[in-house]
Amino acid sequence: MKSIRILFTAALLSAALLSLHAQESPREGLSYHYGELTAPEFIKAVELSRGTCIIPAGILEKHGPHLPLATDLFLARETASRAAQLEYVLVFPQYYFGQIFEARHQPGTIAYSPELIWKILEETCEELSRNGIKKIIIVNGHGGNTNFFSYFCQSQLAARKDYVVVLFSPDSREIDAQVKELRVTNYGGHADEEETSAIYALRPDLVHAGEASTQSGKPQERLDNLPNGYTGIWWYADYPNHYAGDGSSPQKALGELILDNESKQLAELIRYLKEDHTISTLQNRFYDSSEHPLDTEQ
Ligand SMILES: [Zn+2]
Numbered sequence: 001m002k003s004i005r006i007l008f009t010a011a012l013l014s015a016a017l018l019s020l021h022a023q024e025s026p027r028e029g030l031s032y033h034y035g036e037l038t039a040p041e042f043i044k045a046v047e048l049s050r051g052t053c054i055i056p057a058g059i060l061e062k063h064g065p066h067l068p069l070a071t072d073l074f075l076a077r078e079t080a081s082r083a084a085q086l087e088y089v090l091v092f093p094q095y096y097f098g099q100i101f102e103a104r105h106q107p108g109t110i111a112y113s114p115e116l117i118w119k120i121l122e123e124t125c126e127e128l129s130r131n132g133i134k135k136i137i138i139v140n141g142h143g144g145n146t147n148f149f150s151y152f153c154q155s156q157l158a159a160r161k162d163y164v165v166v167l168f169s170p171d172s173r174e175i176d177a178q179v180k181e182l183r184v185t186n187y188g189g190h191a192d193e194e195e196t197s198a199i200y201a202l203r204p205d206l207v208h209a210g211e212a213s214t215q216s217g218k219p220q221e222r223l224d225n226l227p228n229g230y231t232g233i234w235w236y237a238d239y240p241n242h243y244a245g246d247g248s249s250p251q252k253a254l255g256e257l258i259l260d261n262e263s264k265q266l267a268e269l270i271r272y273l274k275e276d277h278t279i280s281t282l283q284n285r286f287y288d289s290s291e292h293p294l295d296t297e298q
Helices: 002-024 039-048 071-086 114-130 143-157 173-182 193-202 209-214 234-238 252-275 278-291
Strands: 052-057 135-140 164-167
Touching (some): 052 114, 052 252, 071 135, 071 193, 071 252, 114 143, 135 143, 135 252, 143 164, 164 278, 173 252, 193 209
């Protein structure tokens, strides 16, 4: 009887030690969500991520008549979370400050000024760097932000920085054939079959597929006579409903395929940035040279 009790106590003790170990083990116990960490945990998270943080960037804008305003934020955060589960990285809290003037005529759009979206991104990066995060990955969920984020990355060369900013650029070529096979429609780009399926895979309760055909997502072609030019009004010319495609037939399998492909590619980028220092080495060499251009070997 006594030996059974001793065995039982020993088993309890080892279980307690195991759970303590699990709590102490960063892989097991440490959240990747920046905002969920305590300050002491944050120090461990910076170490474990080797100073790498994702900013999943979305926007608040209409997504056809059937999807939520924060669709792009949901999807960018889901991609980042799935990638963080594959390769530990910090994931910055809700970030919805971006370029969205083209949807100002639609209900629910929050369109901050160009100065503010620049400042808030710049200062977010500076503050992350001050906290030991020297590798920042922007995961962009919103097509209207692509030019802005690319320009922001280019502008990192304007003055010396002690961190690097990388815009995640996924490649869909590997799944293109599968996507084509699954798709029912053959046009889109915004709140379309693919985007609707992705949010359906994640939060089916937020997809109102029955409403998807109450507005047109077909291109209106009102500026097709413009020869060789780009203008900001092009999107409104084609898609005044802020809807490009048809989201009435969402498919979980299609959404999962897209999210899975992107998160795996993102994990690959995180792994590279954690292990490889080529970008910061080249960046520093560039800053040194650009401060003394006449001394640079031609
Ligand atoms: Zn979207």
